[in-house]
Structures are given as structure tokens and as C-alpha cells.
Amino acid sequence: MKKSDEQLGMNKSIARRDFIQATALTSLGLMLSTSCVFTNKEKESLVKDYPPLKTGMRGSHDGSYETAHALARQGVQFKNPVDTDEYYDLIIVGAGISGLTAAYEYRKKFGDESKILILDNHDDFGGHAKRNEFDQSSCMRLSWGGTMNLEYTSFSQPVLDFIAELGIDVNALHKKIKFDYGNDKPAIWFDKDTFGENILIPGFSMYSRNEDVIDQIDKFPLSEQGIEALKAFYTKDDNVLEGLSEKEIENVLYKTSYTDFLEQHCQLPKEVVELFIKATDGYWGVQPHSLSVAEAVSAWLPGDHRIGESGKEVRGNNESEEVAMFPDGNASIARLLVCSLIPDVCPETTAKTIAMAEFDYSKLDLPNNATKIRLSSTVVNAKNEANEVAVTYVKNGKTIRIRSKHSVLACYHAIIPHICPELPDHQKKAQQYQVKHPMLVTNVLVKNSTALDALGISGAYCPGRMHAKVFMTKGVNTVGYQPDYNKDEAVPLMFWGMMEPPARDIPIHAQLRGARMTLFQKKFEDFEREVRTVLDGLLGPAGFDVAEDILAITVNRWSHGYSYSYLDLWDKKYKLSEAPHEIARQPIGNISIANCDAAASAYSQAAIEEAFRAVRELK
Incomplete structure (x- = not known):
């Protein structure tokens, strides 16, 4: 039986407000724990119109479009x-x-x-480089509401020079982060609404072969045929393209959708193929039914082990996994640029102090x-x-x-x-x-990570839900941002993904426009109800109280999100x-x-x- 809105905590005022009111912030400033030391200037800044602190609907927010x-x-x-x-x-x-x-x-x-x-x-x-800042707990918590990575190993020399000119040491940023999008302790979570029961499989990742936890597939809510087919897909090393001509192999890699590849070449039933549908939602904003085999494998989806030497080729085309990252994502780059252009907004700020710098928007x-x-x-x-x-x-x-x-x-x-x-x-x-890909990033501040720690997970892939994935944002503790994440400290959870397109057999631009319209038409309460439902089912068994343990929700709705990049299945070579x-x-x-x-x-x-x-x- 589904929980009512009241049972989910939808009546809690802290999550229902669209932004933090100055009066609420004044009270908050009086209640802050002495474990966080604020200067008078910092306390004064809490009552100003400071956009990064706003919760509720952000991104394409009311008033912007x-x-x-x-x-x-x-x-x-x-x-x-x-x-x-x-x-x-x-x-x-x-x-x-x-x-x-x-x-x-x-x-x-x-x-x-x-x-x-x-x-x-x-x-x-900042555009999509959006800073989400939370002060509802004893200390500041940062997360990002859009673009987040610096894929510095693929930067051109002019961009590297520009980054260095801003004082950013990308190598140092890379070395100091301990964060992997929930992939350090991954899980897959099957929800009751979609699959009939809530089932959590710790240790299972949709982005690896899962050889160490292959028996966990027995717990999946699939038919016996589906379970055996999925096990075979992960464990076999045979080249399913063996015997094909060079031209035929090229057609499979670049002119066949990833889902058709799984079904036709790897003999996965449709029920199993569906488990992969949301795997590229947050990363690409296009689902695997509209991506080629090469594109999907380059986005870390499994399959390179079933296509012989071609697997090394397409996996090698992938962007390096080495990234640098600020605690608020690439919002720090935008902030450093603003500091250079208008120094009075934040005097004497450097790339080493930017994360904690106080910005005066009135300047x-x-x-x-x-x-x-x-x-x-x-x-x-x-x-x-x-x-x-x-x-x-x-x-x-x-x-x-x-x-x-x-x-x-x-x-x-x-x-x-x-x-x-x-x-x-x-x-x-x-x-x-160039129709942009819709993008959705929802940050939820929870009282602590106790429930996730008890379950032994840092995030979970959710194949049946609106957001494809949820994960903790611990570990990006750089440039002056050093939160003390003990068991009692608040932690942001990031949900990311996109909306389902209206159909899969329509042109990609129609898919993107339809998904954008679905995203745009949703209200804040729709996203709030979704994340509360997910956290109740996922973390509730470990003691998470969905009505009491959520401190704030920020929805970054990017109806016009990722820029359109040409796709193997849809675009010609120009x-x-x-x-x-x-x-x-x-x-x-x-x-x-x-x-x-x-x-x-x-x-x-x-x-x-x-x-x-x-x-x-x-x-």
C-alpha cells in the first residue's frame, strides 16, 4: 500500500518552500551549531538574496523562461x-x-x-554550472546542480592555459577528490511500484561485468530465462561478431542501437534489456535505444567483452575517467571568472579559497x-x-x-x-x-548517511524510477571545503537523470522535445514526492525516516540541458x-x-x- 503525502513528509515546510526566506535564515543563523564558526559578515550574508541557497525549483526556475x-x-x-x-x-x-x-x-x-x-x-x-549550497544543518554543505567535471586530460592547450591563468591546479584537484558517483559502493534498487517489491542488490553495478557478485542476479525480479540470460551475458567472453565482415562489424558498432545489440546479438530478453534503458540518462541525456553500440560502450555500459578486438577500439574512444572537480562543480569556474571581472563581489579570492568564498551579489x-x-x-x-x-x-x-x-x-x-x-x-x-537534451539534477540534504552506511552503499541505480541514479556527494573535499562527515553530519544526496521520451521509434529531435515538455510540465511537488518515495523504499529498511530526515530539496530542472552532439544512428557525416x-x-x-x-x-x-x-x- 502506497504511503500518503503526509506519511511521506510532504507537509514539511522546509522542503515545500521554493526558496529560503530571509526570516527563516535569520532564525537559522541563531540556531547554527558552534561546530561551524561564522563571522559577522557571513551571518549578515545569510539574510541576503543569495541564489545558491535557494531551494525548491531551480535551473529553469519560475521567472527565468x-x-x-x-x-x-x-x-x-x-x-x-x-x-x-x-x-x-x-x-x-x-x-x-x-x-x-x-x-x-x-x-x-x-x-x-x-x-x-x-x-x-x-x-x-553560471548557466548550467550551478552551485547548490545548503545551510540547514550545522555546517555548510555543497553540491552541484549541473555541469560538474573538468575532463582535463582532453583539454586543448589554450584551455589548459586559461584554467591555469585562473589559478586552478587541475592535477591537485584530481588527486584530492575521493568520489566516484556512487560507484565505490554501487547497488541496483528495484522498486515496488515497478517490480512488485523493493529489492536492493548491494555491490552490483550496471557499468561493469559484476563477476564478483554474479550470483546476486538470482535475486533480480526477472523470469528464470531472464536471470540465466543476464548471467551468460556477463560471464561469456565469446565474440558475438565472429565471422562478420569488416563492413558488417562496422554496421553493428555504429549503425545498430545498443538495445538491439543486446537483444539480437547477445540474446537478452526484452525484460533484461529494459534494465539498461536509464543507464545513460544522467551522463548523456539520450537513452541506449537511441545510442549506437560504440556510443553506449564508450559511456561505460557493458558489452566490450562480447565484441572481440572491436571492444578495445570503442572503449578506447571513451573520455578519460580522470577528472578534476570542485565541491560545487564548475560553478567555481564561473565564480572565479566573476571575481576577475568584478573584484568587489568577492575581494582577494583565489582558486584555493573559492569554495568557501562569500559573494556579494549586490556588487x-x-x-x-x-x-x-x-x-x-x-x-x-x-x-x-x-x-x-x-x-x-x-x-x-x-x-x-x-x-x-x-x-x-x-x-x-x-x-x-x-x-x-x-x-x-x-x-x-x-x-x-540543435535541440538540447533535457537534464535533471535533484539534490536532497538528509540528516546523515547512517542508513546508506548500514546498507553498505554509496548510491544506487534505479531502473524503474524518474531519476536514473542517486548517490552521496561525499569526497569532493577541496579548495577550503573540508566538511567533517561523521555519522551525525548532514550529507547531500544527488538524484540525476532525464525524462522518458514520448516514444522510442520517433526521430531523436522529437524524442528530446517530448522529454523536455514532460520535464517542463512537472511541478516541484512531483519531484519532491518522487525523491521521498525512493528514499523511503531504498533507505527506510535501514531506519531512514522519510518524514523527518530530509532537510531540504533543490530541483535543478534543465529543460534545455546538454548541447546536441551528433549521434551515430541519427546524423550523417558532415x-x-x-x-x-x-x-x-x-x-x-x-x-x-x-x-x-x-x-x-x-x-x-x-x-x-x-x-x-x-x-x-x-x-
């Missing part, structure tokens, strides 16, 4: 803007890593005295700043006029027009045709091709300069374009490199 939707979906015209006397050398649309890097590089090219304005529709900077948009960041401001038009650019934006219901010598559009491609209608039709078409992203990023007049879409890559290094290019194009 309505104006853009009115422009793009309803064709609303924002007429009669108020002209101001503001004039800048550069106006940037988007305060993500690309936009902030563009400002940084522009000053290097045109001088530190350059007047720059960065406009962003969200109430925080972002002061009249005397050479560089300003204006949040909650949605750009609705950017237009070349003679030798300048006129930019129109909406803030607090007012439509305002300002001008600059140059502009960089560091927003996602799909909105640019609506912002910049003077672009040629073929470029607009290319921009619309000639140099003819791919949609290359056409889409072409400058026009004094306007250039910088974002991950411009690289057809969702990685932060791509955002940085595209900012380099966009600034180079400005004359």
Missing part, C-alpha cells in the same frame, strides 16, 4: 522599448561559462577599461563597474545598427533598449533566431537543428564547415556567437573554446 517563451512560442512583440543612455563596448547575452569567458577574453583583447554588460535571464550566473551591477552582470534580464532582440548593436531586454516587466559596439550571443542556439531575426534563413535552420553547428555559429556584423551548441559538445572546455573564437571574430 516566461519572457523567452512568449517571444519564441507565442510570437509576442516587445514594442516601444525605453531607450537609455547606457552604452557599452560589449554586451553579452548569457552569463554562463561561455559568456563569462567571452568577457574575460574581450578585456584581454581590447583592454581592462572596456565597458561590458552581461545580461542573463536567470537569477544567478554585480553597480554604476561604476567596468563590467556588470545584470541578472533576471531576458534579451528579446539584438540588432546591428550602423556600426553598433542595439540590444533590447525585459526586466521586471519593463522593456529596455541599450547599445554597444559589439555583442556576443552566449545563449543557446534555438533561441537566437528569435532574438536576432536578421540572420539568414539557412543559419536559423541550422540553429534550430563535411568540414557544413555541419549545423558550424553554420549556426557564424557572426553577423558586430554580433558573434559563443556557447556549447557552437561546438556541438556539452563539455565546459567547449564553452571556453567557443568564447575564444567569438572574441577573435570581433574587430
Whole structure:
């Protein structure tokens, strides 16, 4: 029998609020344990409008998308803007890593005295590099609400130089982290709603062969045939491509979906294949039925041991597993850039102290700043006029027009045709091709890790639930962030994944748009009910009280999440300069374009490199 909302703790005010009110924070400051020492300045900062502390619905939060939707979906015209006397050398649309890097590089090219304005529709900077900060327990707890890894072994030299210029020692960051996305003590959890009963299998990972725990498959809620087939899949080493021609092998690797491979070549029944469906949700935002064998194996799904020498080839194409990581993910890069652009926001902060640095958001948009960041401001038009650019934006219901010598559009491609209608039709078409993958990151602060420790797990793969995976974020204890995670200390749990597409046999863009709409239409209470249900079933047997042990919930809803990257099953091979992203990023007049879409890559290094290019194009 399902628990009621009241039994799940849905009536608890701490998880129901959409953000932390100043009055609540004032009380919180009085209740903080003496184990955390706060200065007067830090206590004062708790009552300010500090976006990283906001809980509830974040990411594409209320107030961030309505104006853009009115422009793009309803064709609303924002007429009669108020002209101001503001004039800048550069106006940037988007305060993500690309936009902030563009400002940084522009000053290097045109001088530190350059007047720059960065406009962003969200109430925080960083784009998908979002910092989630919790102060509901005795000490600060950090997690990340979007982009998190620095895959530094694949960085180009210019990006490595840029990172070093910000003072970031990626090797030191890598050496100090002890975190593996819950894979150090993995588990798979079958939920009662989907599989008829709650079954936890500690030690089992969907991303390895599980030879040490192969007998645990006997506990899976599968038919006897399914259990034996899955065991055979993991234990056999025969090459299922033996006897095929080179061309036939290539077709299997790059033109066959991973799910078809499992079913047709490895003889796994559909019930078993379904267990893998959510395995790439958080990592890719595309499910294995739409990924090739090579793509899925490169994303750590098992199967390379069944394709002979080809397994080494496709597994070798994978990004290095060596990553550097800040406690708040790549939000620290955004914060370091802001510190460089507007030092008064956080004076004397370095890459070694950035995690614990106090930011004063009231200093972002002061009249005397050479560089300003204006949040909650949605750009609705950017237009070349003679030798300048006129930019129109909406803030607090007012439509305002300002001008600059140059502009960089560091927003996602799909909105640019609506912002910049003077672009040629073929470029607009290319921009619309790049439909972003929806992404969901939900952070839940719980009182302690006692239940997970008792179960012997650090996370679990949940094949029947909304979020594909949940795991503790312990172990990213660097750059001044050294939480004392004893058994009584609060710990963030991260849920990540995506929404199911409306169908699997429709084109990939339709899948992504449908999944995005499903994600966008859900309310905060839908996500809250989901994580409470999962934690009750997963951790309840170990003493977790779902109504009392959840301190806060932050939902990072990214309806427009990962940048579209070309997929083996869906995209043709383009000639140099003819791919949609290359056409889409072409400058026009004094306007250039910088974002991950411009690289057809969702990685932060791509955002940085595209900012380099966009600034180079400005004359």
C-alpha cells in the first residue's frame, strides 16, 4: 500500500518552500551549531538574496523562461522599448561559462577599461554550472546542480592555459577528490511500484561485468530465462561478431542501437534489456535505444567483452575517467571568472579559497563597474545598427533598449533566431537543428548517511524510477571545503537523470522535445514526492525516516540541458564547415556567437573554446 503525502513528509515546510526566506535564515543563523564558526559578515550574508541557497525549483526556475517563451512560442512583440543612455563596448547575452569567458577574453583583447554588460535571464550566473549550497544543518554543505567535471586530460592547450591563468591546479584537484558517483559502493534498487517489491542488490553495478557478485542476479525480479540470460551475458567472453565482415562489424558498432545489440546479438530478453534503458540518462541525456553500440560502450555500459578486438577500439574512444572537480562543480569556474571581472563581489579570492568564498551579489551591477552582470534580464532582440548593436531586454516587466559596439550571443542556439531575426534563413535552420537534451539534477540534504552506511552503499541505480541514479556527494573535499562527515553530519544526496521520451521509434529531435515538455510540465511537488518515495523504499529498511530526515530539496530542472552532439544512428557525416553547428555559429556584423551548441559538445572546455573564437571574430 502506497504511503500518503503526509506519511511521506510532504507537509514539511522546509522542503515545500521554493526558496529560503530571509526570516527563516535569520532564525537559522541563531540556531547554527558552534561546530561551524561564522563571522559577522557571513551571518549578515545569510539574510541576503543569495541564489545558491535557494531551494525548491531551480535551473529553469519560475521567472527565468516566461519572457523567452512568449517571444519564441507565442510570437509576442516587445514594442516601444525605453531607450537609455547606457552604452557599452560589449554586451553579452548569457552569463554562463561561455559568456563569462567571452568577457574575460574581450578585456584581454581590447583592454581592462572596456565597458561590458552581461545580461542573463536567470537569477544567478553560471548557466548550467550551478552551485547548490545548503545551510540547514550545522555546517555548510555543497553540491552541484549541473555541469560538474573538468575532463582535463582532453583539454586543448589554450584551455589548459586559461584554467591555469585562473589559478586552478587541475592535477591537485584530481588527486584530492575521493568520489566516484556512487560507484565505490554501487547497488541496483528495484522498486515496488515497478517490480512488485523493493529489492536492493548491494555491490552490483550496471557499468561493469559484476563477476564478483554474479550470483546476486538470482535475486533480480526477472523470469528464470531472464536471470540465466543476464548471467551468460556477463560471464561469456565469446565474440558475438565472429565471422562478420569488416563492413558488417562496422554496421553493428555504429549503425545498430545498443538495445538491439543486446537483444539480437547477445540474446537478452526484452525484460533484461529494459534494465539498461536509464543507464545513460544522467551522463548523456539520450537513452541506449537511441545510442549506437560504440556510443553506449564508450559511456561505460557493458558489452566490450562480447565484441572481440572491436571492444578495445570503442572503449578506447571513451573520455578519460580522470577528472578534476570542485565541491560545487564548475560553478567555481564561473565564480572565479566573476571575481576577475568584478573584484568587489568577492575581494582577494583565489582558486584555493573559492569554495568557501562569500559573494556579494549586490556588487554585480553597480554604476561604476567596468563590467556588470545584470541578472533576471531576458534579451528579446539584438540588432546591428550602423556600426553598433542595439540590444533590447525585459526586466521586471519593463522593456529596455541599450547599445554597444559589439555583442556576443552566449545563449543557446534555438533561441537566437528569435532574438536576432536578421540572420539568414539557412543559419536559423541550422540553429534550430540543435535541440538540447533535457537534464535533471535533484539534490536532497538528509540528516546523515547512517542508513546508506548500514546498507553498505554509496548510491544506487534505479531502473524503474524518474531519476536514473542517486548517490552521496561525499569526497569532493577541496579548495577550503573540508566538511567533517561523521555519522551525525548532514550529507547531500544527488538524484540525476532525464525524462522518458514520448516514444522510442520517433526521430531523436522529437524524442528530446517530448522529454523536455514532460520535464517542463512537472511541478516541484512531483519531484519532491518522487525523491521521498525512493528514499523511503531504498533507505527506510535501514531506519531512514522519510518524514523527518530530509532537510531540504533543490530541483535543478534543465529543460534545455546538454548541447546536441551528433549521434551515430541519427546524423550523417558532415563535411568540414557544413555541419549545423558550424553554420549556426557564424557572426553577423558586430554580433558573434559563443556557447556549447557552437561546438556541438556539452563539455565546459567547449564553452571556453567557443568564447575564444567569438572574441577573435570581433574587430
